[in-house]
Amino acid sequence: MSHPPNTSRRTLAVLGVFGVVVVVAVAGIFWWFARSDDALAGENLDSFPAVDHSALTAQQSALLTVLEQEWESGSPGTKYAEGVEESWCADFVSWSMNQIGTPFSNPNSGSWRIPGVYTLQEYYESVDAFVPYGQDYQPKVGDTILYGDSSPFGQHVNVVLVNDAGTLTTVGGNENNKVMLHRIKPSEVPGIVGFGVI
16 A cells, blocks of 8 residues: 655655755855955955155046045946946046046047956057066156957956056956056066056
8 A cells, every 4th residue: 555645754855956946046155246346357355546746747636545545435337438337347447547737538439437457558658658577668657558369358458556566456446346446566477468558
């Protein structure tokens, strides 16, 4: 004589499987948020570097002040992209330069905002302010680093805050979808295309 299936055992098994799925999902969410602070290259910094503004030009000093404020603000990328949802690293650099009264000029539209890294490189080239990586050039405060697709950042741009004997501290927008600080040695970061000179 066959016995009817034990529904309470099946219910417990289903609840157990559901519990495991929930635990794995929650762990995955915590892992994702924890990794959002991971360095994309080099080292992630959690405090803005102290820079002697008296050793800087007025333009460099103003730019560093804006960059520090924006790093602290935690603003979304749409702030820098005039409300547009897009990759916003070049928007962040364009917006910052506009804030200090030295706007870029987009070679395609004439706007201060240059939303693409390749177009930003074109702009720098058009004003004779682009130095290809590999030349004997030490980037200075306020210069930008432009990266190609093969870099840990992907196609990207960020700004040099400190050059300490070739070790660079940078700030960039859209790094893990926020403004982040990194310390890198360019020789250890593949995919650097060149520098935009302030």
